[in-house]
Amino acid sequence: MAQLTLDNISKHYGDHAVVDEISLAIEKGQFVALLGPSGCGKTTTLRMIAGFEQLDTGRILLNDILLASPEHHTEPERRNMSMVFQSYALWPHKTVLDNAGYTLSLKGVRGQAYRDQVFAALETVNLGHLADRYPQALSGGQRQRAALARCLVSHPEVVLLDEPLANLDVHLRASMEATFRQFHDRTGATFIYVTHDQAEAMAMADRIAVMNHGRLEQWDTPENLYRRPASRWVATFIGKGSVLDVPSHVHGKHLRADDIGNLLSNAGAMHRGAMLVRPEDVTVVAEGARVTVRHRVYQGERYQYIADLADGQPLTFYHSRLLDHGQIVQVQIAHAWGLDL
Numbered sequence: 417m418a419q420l421t422l423d424n425i426s427k428h429y430g431d432h433a434v435v436d437e438i439s440l441a442i443e444k445g446q447f448v449a450l451l452g453p454s455g456c457g458k459t460t461t462l463r464m465i466a467g468f469e470q471l472d473t474g475r476i477l478l479n480d481i482l483l484a485s486p487e488h489h490t491e492p493e494r495r496n497m498s499m500v501f502q503s504y505a506l507w508p509h510k511t512v513l514d515n516a517g518y519t520l521s522l523k524g525v526r527g528q529a530y531r532d533q534v535f536a537a538l539e540t541v542n543l544g545h546l547a548d549r550y551p552q553a554l555s556g557g558q559r560q561r562a563a564l565a566r567c568l569v570s571h572p573e574v575v576l577l578d579e580p581l582a583n584l585d586v587h588l589r590a591s592m593e594a595t596f597r598q599f600h601d602r603t604g605a606t607f608i609y610v611t612h613d614q615a616e617a618m619a620m621a622d623r624i625a626v627m628n629h630g631r632l633e634q635w636d637t638p639e640n641l642y643r644r645p646a647s648r649w650v651a652t653f654i655g656k657g658s659v660l661d662v663p664s665h666v667h668g669k670h671l672r673a674d675d676i677g678n679l680l681s682n683a684g685a686m687h688r689g690a691m692l693v694r695p696e697d698v699t700v701v702a703e704g705a706r707v708t709v710r711h712r713v714y715q716g717e718r719y720q721y722i723a724d725l726a727d728g729q730p731l732t733f734y735h736s737r738l739l740d741h742g743q744i745v746q747v748q749i750a751h752a753w754g755l756d757l
């Protein structure tokens with residue numbers, strides 16, 4: 417049963433729907449990512465869940481209790497949710513301990529009980545040894561962990577995270593992804609994580625809501641988004657892949673390797689459908705469809721190539737050997753996913 421329900425929620429600024437009839441049923445303890453390009457309405461959706469924005473249509477329910485509708489608005493502090501911001505939002509004049517304990521102190525918790533609860537939260541994010549430091553004397557990752565500890569002390573049912581890793585460098589981001597997962601496992605709270613970084617979403621989330629122009633494109637597992645995208649837009653947004661237009665006589669959801677010679681030579685003749693081909697599903701073979709290498713990127717463990725099919729459509733694939741620009745090779749496709757236009 418859904419713990420958190422977004423039922424047809426919308427938000428308009430002027431005539432523009434920045435969140436357009438989004439519905440999601442989120443289960444207790446799920447790690448959910450809201451993923452999409454800049455400006456697609458992710459943050460606005462999160463802020464509506466948190467209670468910082470009013471709804472124009474729809475309802476938000478937590479455990480079947482109405483939190484928000486156009487006529488009703490439960491205040492953010494009464495929603496049993498906690499938000500972690502990209503900017504950390506730490507008080508510069510308070511120590512790590514008092515930053516993390518801020519919500520407890522507001523509730524009147526003092527003395528040993530205060531220290532015990534805050535230290536428990538700091539230990540969860542491995543920050544107990546830095547309890548007396550001030551935020552200026554912390555690295556970006558440590559600041560983000562302090563912000564997580566502050567979130568943890570209030571034992572929220574739902575943790576809302578708005579691009580929390582956006583200010584960190586690549587290496588730190590990877591280690592913080594692990595921290596978030598551990599933090600999620602330990603708390604058992606429901607996480608809703610806003611990001612425009614699909615690798616981050618894929619690495620952490622159980623389920624991803626892919627948004628585009630305020631609308632929900634697909635609500636699915638990372639694996640399904642990658643292997644079975646619901647639309648051409650999702651197919652091109654998620655991962656690297658080639659969306660090839662296919663002639664009308666070749667349809668069906670699963671196109672097999674045997675079809676590909678025919679498919680490629682006729683591709684583009686009639687644009688009645690399309691198929692997604694992932695680069696790892698393309699192999700260079702002795703006999704297959706002829707393609708012309710156009711672009712090469714060295715990736716260390718392999719090369720990534722873009723080659724032109726007979727009809728000029730680009731096909732991305734990986735190969736361990738060096739191929740030259742303009743070289744003709746033959747390829748086979750092991751798997752492709754049919755897309756409805």
Ligand SMILES: Nc1ncnc2c1ncn2[C@@H]1O[C@H](COP(=O)(O)OP(=O)(O)OP(=O)(O)O)[C@@H](O)[C@H]1O
Pocket residue numbers: 429434452453454455456457458459460461612
């Ligand atoms: N207060 C506001 N008034 C008018 N337009 C707004 C307001 N807040 C957000 N918008 C617009 O709503 C759209 C969605 O914004 P939102 O911040 O939700 O997107 P996002 O997907 O989180 O983007 P980003 O990844 O860049 O943060 C944007 O076009 C933005 O300019």
